[in-house]
Amino acid sequence: MIITRSLAWIRLHPVISGLIALVVIAILYKVIIPSPATYEYVTEPVSRGEVARIVSASGKLRALNTINVGSEISGQVTDVYVDFNSPVTAGQVLAQIDPTRIEARVTQARAQVASARATLAQAEASIIRAQTDYEVQSREFERQQQLADKGFVSKAGIDQARNALANARASLSTAKAQAQSGRAGIAQSEAELSSAQLDLNRTRIVAPTSGVVINKLVEPGTTVAASFQTPNLFEIAADTSRMQVEASVDEADIGQVRVDQLVRFTVDSYPDDTFVAKVGQIRKSATEEQNVVSYLVILDVDNKEGKLLTGMTANVEIVTGTRTNVLRIPAPAIRFRPRKDDRPEEETKDPVKPADEKSKKTNTAQIWVAGDDPYEPVRRTVTIGLAGEDFVEIIKGVKEKEKILVRSKSLENEEDEEDEDEFARGNT
Template identity: 35%
Template sequence: MKRFFPWIALIVGLLIIAFVVRQCRNGSIANYQTATITRGPITQAVTATGTLNPVVNVQVGSQVSGNIAKLFADFNSQVKAGQVVAQIDPALFQATVTQAEGDLANAQAALELARINAKRTQELFAKKTSSQADVDQAVATLHQAEAGVKIKQGALDKAKADLEHCTITSPIDGVVISRSVDVGQTVAASLQAPVIFAIANDLTKMQIDANVAEADVGVVKIDQNVDFTVDAFPMQTFHGKVVQVRNAPITVQNVVTYDTVIGVSNQDLKLKPGMTANVSIIIAHNDDALQIKNAALRYRPPDATPVETKRTETSRAGRPGGGRGGAAHEGDERTVYVLPSGDSHPQPVKIKTGISDGIMTEVVEGLQEGDRVVTAELASTTNAPQPSANPFGGGPRRFP
């Protein structure tokens, strides 16, 4: 039996060595989370928020001060251009007109008397019974009387205009959005005309004033398609088009945005003025794009070269951080890691990217449909290395 001990010891030693080698090899192989390159539609959009407003919104006010005597329109009333919508108490203004008419009549009588005196004085001067000074005085009095008539006529015209302004009419055809006064309320038009009504011309045609960040405004163009939703109809998507990108900046807490006007059709009158719209401006779209997950563009193995890591960080930092998708950077070169079939080590591959929706990115060249790219590295198949057992330790020391 003793002669078999060396062989048994040799076999056990070989088994131990094989086991250790296998464990070391498996410990160096990592598991990877992969994603398959697929084809599908991809849309790059710039997101923003805005407010729905009528295309034409007129604030109807009063040019004179007084008490509101009558109101002929209310909220949601349909009005026509020239229709009377409010009446201010005209009593004081009618009295002013009457007074101005009397002043004008008095001035006209004074003018008639000045003409008679001027004519008589000239006749007397022709007969050598009046001096030149008397003639000059009569002519001057006549001119003053003529000027007085003009002044009184102007005062009468102003009084009549104020009286006409007591009747407030609608300047456009439309619908009353808001009413700011009630019957009996006093309006004062000393420095600024008080607003009585706000009238929208046509609610079937509206616009969104969206605030687009300065990082995204460079890719927003006129006639681009727009999708938006409102909180009142969260499951319905409305559509519009960009009609104007205004150059005036809007700065709020050092954040610069630009007003982008979006035309919207509202034939069913579901949309109402003042609603908040969540806007997605379609920058680019591809119905059959080769897609890669953005996580694959961000993945870098621990043993990646510094050049690749620096290129990735530079490319990532160069992208704007505005709305969804940001600006289109077609032709950007990136490095991804492809895991071939039957191989446990990913291989770096350079690709060119196109548009992106923030989750998926278009692959212009470098990959094919069905390729597996690494998106993350999982834990090793073996547990963390355990400290080797001391053959002479014999376990923890026990005390009686």
């Protein structure tokens, strides 16, 4: 009865009946035939090659020996004879400070020396006169003494001769003292002259060593004030064929860095070139900025080609360990986890987090190997060796050329999905 009524209703409403039939067929198609996947897994084969453990840092290029050239006197700079990047030799004049005031001091000091020498000459002449007078008075006193013994000269005459002798002796002593003072005056005047001549020489700013001018801080007309500290006028790099990089290494990585380790670095000026250096020194004094502690590592750089310039920013990679000709897999494979629906059921019975904590102690890790079905990967426990930034050494657990899952890729758009860590996703 129901079937008869249904058939009658279908005959009376053919269009509606057709639409209902299409909807039912579409539903059955969706249920019976599954929809195509919207993603796929990207794999990489297990390969053999080099694994390098890298500590990344950044730093500035500096000249191996930079000398600041300053002025010890004040004055106005009248001439500058060098410019940036000018090669200089030791003793070469770099700049000239106005010497007028210093030259006047030198002239005055020379006049004082001449005056002191004239005073000394007068004192020495006084000594000769006083010496002659003393000798005359000595002989006169002796004669008066002899005459007094014979009774020809009174006692007053003897006293007068003795007094004249004493005055002559005092005059001689005074003349000698004046001569000694004159010599001291000459020494003082000559010292002042030497000081003035030294300051005059210092008006010529000279290079203390050979090198290249990397910084110029003065121009003609600049007034130099050296009252409290020596102002810097030039910076000279003594040898630009050898340079150094001052790299800041994070405290978490400094324990891996050793002296003489190989270093690779790049600079923005030559993005396609890789430069080689080695660790020369590890400074033990820590630097803290915004609660981040770092240590200064000095890298020795060969710059014979002259490409590198002071102040360039270096992107540094310190090679703290290498393995050659070993089995390796891409580093992202260690962190990657397939989607929850694609993992075997036993995965939910064996929580990953405890396994990972155990892996840290036993140096093992969980990776996923492509199976026969691309959406049913196989979990594999591997023993890892050296872990680098791009590759991880595999000691055992996989074979060469096996395909390892490294990330997932969306098929609905052109952008790849980000690698998902199981714990970060929180959908396990």
